[in-house]
Amino acid sequence: MSGGRWTVEVDRRRCIGNQMCVTAAGDHFVLEDGRSRPVADSVAPSEDVLEALELCPTSAITVRDETGALVEPS
Amino acid sequence: MTVARAEFPFGPVPPAEALQIMRAIRDDRPMTRVTFPVGGECWMLHRHETCRAVLEDRRFVRRPFTDGRPVPYAFAFPAFLTQTLQFMDPPDHTRFRRLVSKAFTLRRVERLRGKVQEVADELVDAMVETGPPANLVESFALRLPIRVIGDMLGVPEDGRGNFVRWSHAMLATSGMTEDEVTEAMTSLYLYLQELMTRKRDDPRDDLLSALVAARDADDRLTDDEIIQIAMLLVAGGFDNTANFIELGVQALLADPGQHAALLADIDGVIPTAVEEILRHGGFVLGREMSGFAGLVPFVASEDVELDGVLIKAGDAVAVDLSTANHDDGVFADSDRFDVTRERNPHLTLSHGLHHCLGAPLARMELQVGIATLFRRLPELKLAGEPVYLEGVLTGGMTDLPVTW
Numbered sequence: 128m129s130g131g132r133w134t135v136e137v138d139r140r141r142c143i144g145n146q147m148c149v150t151a152a153g154d155h156f157v158l159e160d161g162r163s164r165p166v167a168d169s170v171a172p173s174e175d176v177l178e179a180l181e182l183c184p185t186s187a188i189t190v191r192d193e194t195g196a197l198v199e200p201s
Numbered sequence: 202m203t204v205a206r207a208e209f210p211f212g213p214v215p216p217a218e219a220l221q222i223m224r225a226i227r228d229d230r231p232m233t234r235v236t237f238p239v240g241g242e243c244w245m246l247h248r249h250e251t252c253r254a255v256l257e258d259r260r261f262v263r264r265p266f267t268d269g270r271p272v273p274y275a276f277a278f279p280a281f282l283t284q285t286l287q288f289m290d291p292p293d294h295t296r297f298r299r300l301v302s303k304a305f306t307l308r309r310v311e312r313l314r315g316k317v318q319e320v321a322d323e324l325v326d327a328m329v330e331t332g333p334p335a336n337l338v339e340s341f342a343l344r345l346p347i348r349v350i351g352d353m354l355g356v357p358e359d360g361r362g363n364f365v366r367w368s369h370a371m372l373a374t375s376g377m378t379e380d381e382v383t384e385a386m387t388s389l390y391l392y393l394q395e396l397m398t399r400k401r402d403d404p405r406d407d408l409l410s411a412l413v414a415a416r417d418a419d420d421r422l423t424d425d426e427i428i429q430i431a432m433l434l435v436a437g438g439f440d441n442t443a444n445f446i447e448l449g450v451q452a453l454l455a456d457p458g459q460h461a462a463l464l465a466d467i468d469g470v471i472p473t474a475v476e477e478i479l480r481h482g483g484f485v486l487g488r489e490m491s492g493f494a495g496l497v498p499f500v501a502s503e504d505v506e507l508d509g510v511l512i513k514a515g516d517a518v519a520v521d522l523s524t525a526n527h528d529d530g531v532f533a534d535s536d537r538f539d540v541t542r543e544r545n546p547h548l549t550l551s552h553g554l555h556h557c558l559g560a561p562l563a564r565m566e567l568q569v570g571i572a573t574l575f576r577r578l579p580e581l582k583l584a585g586e587p588v589y590l591e592g593v594l595t596g597g598m599t600d601l602p603v604t605w
Binding site for chain 2: 144182
């Protein structure tokens with residue numbers, strides 16, 4: 128996994144509060160008013176965040192690397 | 202016009218009257234305590250905001266139903282379902298849902314769109330070749346989602362032929378004896394067991410192989426649990442999708458203005474049309490409507506105050522889906538069937554933890570299926586009375602005669 132930092136966003140209009148991200152990456156996502164939000168906008172690359180990205184049913188999570196390129200789930 | 206009485210349960214009454222009663226109930230109170238024939242008392246929630254709040258609140262749980270408390274419902278809830286994902290709470294719910302959820306995300310499902318389009322076109326080709334009239338249930342509505350979920354799971358043709366029988370047994374509410382249900386479910390169980398053993402020796406790029414691999418990688422999972430999940434995917438994998446294809450076609454044909462709006466721009470309108478069918482399609486057909494049951498109930502794990510009402514620990518609560526889906530504070534002109542409706546956060550596929558696992562797949566199949574029918578058969582119309590199915594939780598029909 129590359130060394131730079133990742134930017135994590137949750138589209139709260141798409142989020143349906145399914146909580147897969149909170150389960151997969153509890154250090155990185157919290158539930159607020161029933162929807163998810165990232166704990167921090169900028170994080171070190173993490174397998175957990177990748178899993179949250181992959182599990183989100185509505186694809187509401189966006190992760191970008193330090194160059195601004197989208198990080199895709201495996 | 203007489204003032205609608207805010208009584209719940211109500212009906213059956215004509216749809217226009219049902220909509221008035223539902224409005225009167227929402228204006229009057231956030232919830233009604235009802236007594237169901239099975240499982241006793243339950244708070245039915247009528248307002249969209251209250252429903253959403255409960256669906257997002259982990260203090261409302263399902264575990265008591267898994268442990269044997271009867272589900273408050275209009276009839277005895279199919280026992281098999283109470284042992285599956287839909288009735289689990291975290292952390293079990295999450296552990297099991299994670300096993301299969303990757304296959305059903307928006308991203309994954311969009312990759313299948315082209316393939317689903319091919320299947321839909323093939324099915325219409327066959328209808329055209331045979332010529333009208335046709336039973337849309339048999340020739341299209343069931344076939345499309347069975348092909349799709351059969352491919353995803355990796356179930357060969359010989360197994361797919363039994364999908365309808367198996368699914369009806371798992372979702373049976375009446376009309377089948379306990380022995381008949383057990384016989385059908387045992388046959389599905391043994392079929393999947395045998396198939397999954399074969400996939401262990403010869404894994405393919407399909408969901409059953411992935412489940413077998415997950416079982417082998419995680420000692421906490423048992424073969425029995427893996428087969429139960431596979432059974433749930435069969436039960437939930439096609440029959441609601443088929444029902445909403447049928448409902449969508451009926452609703453669009455019943456409303457000439459909205460039918461024309463779709464035909465004018467099928468690709469542009471189909472995404473919002475599908476959401477509107479999910480929200481309101483049942484009210485367009487002229488069939489009488491009742492207010493009674495709703496989504497699967499939850500149980501309050503502690504005292505919770507909800508919209509000024511104290512819900513006591515142990516009380517059951519459930520979403521009164523139809524009333525919440527017509528909340529005027531959320532849905533503009535809520536009585537109207539509007540295939541271009543922009544804001545449509547209906548709760549038909551639930552919300553929160555138990556939001557329909559297959560929602561992205563179902564949406565895509567509905568979009569492709571309904572769009573393809575109307576694009577390829579612009580003269581599509583009903584050719585007789587539909588025959589509705591009785592005694593199955595999810596409803597549906599056995600015959601929808603159409604011509605073109």
